[in-house]
């Protein structure tokens with residue numbers, strides 16, 4: 001694998017998931033693969049799971065790890081071509097990406113959507129800037145429009161907990177006080193398109209995701225109807241896509257409750273706001289897969305890093 005920018009970089013999902021399962025059973029099986037190689041993880045935004053699970057995955061493969069909170073500790077980067085840099089930015093992506101490529105054999109990037117300029121967010125200036133100017137592979141650790149490591153961990157988690165030939169999986173919007181990006185939901189949808197599952201998205205009117213991503217997917221604005229007979233319910237907030245980055249609705253009746261969950265398994269990528277997005281009784285019950293999802297982040301990252309290192 002050259003880069004992991006989106007789930008489109010996966011050749012065979014079935015094979016990849018089988019290999020991830022084997023790594024989970026024996027995480028140190030390839031502990032010498034990354035010897036004398038270094039991965040640099042650059043965070044333009046906060047993280048708990050991605051930061052620690054990707055480090056853990058890299059260490060399991062014998063890679064050296066450098067982590068930098070680029071958003072708070074790096075020079076403010078310029079991405080424009082031909083910009084006269086007499087304002088706030090101090091270093092151009094052209095130099096920064098090439099310089100980091102001198103120190104690292106792989107670069108992981110976390111850079112969220114700004115949620116004010118749709119066109120800018122969709123052009124993935126940070127991720128694509130590094131892809132363009134770095135001379136080493138790039139790993140997406142959540143970008144403006146996608147979180148493919150989370151989606152892979154979620155697919156692994158569903159496979160491990162599924163008991164049916166064709167389970168029903170529901171992605172349900174939930175309220176949140178802040179405007180959140182679409183990345184997690186987008187990648188979950190893209191991943192579900194590759195699964196043999198009955199997949200339904202439910203959200204209030206106005207919260208339609210990018211129609212290019214949800215093309216062909218059932219969308220039901222009646223949450224109760226959408227959740228009927230669900231086997232897996234993945235809950236996530238996102239801001240409006242049409243009225244880009246706006247919070248249009250904080251209707252608490254969309255919060256996930258134990259009653260709505262029924263017999264389904266509950267999924268959320270975390271972090272989650274208790275009793276706003278989902279009530280305590282759901283997170284604290286045996287049907288919650290959130291900790292398994294977080295654990296599978298390590299093996300999702302590890303199989304992707306293994307594929308990238310094997311291609312170096």
Ligand code: CP
Nearest residue numbers: 047048049050269270
């Ligand atoms: N789910 C996820 O990506 O968590 P972090 O934001 O803590 O990395």
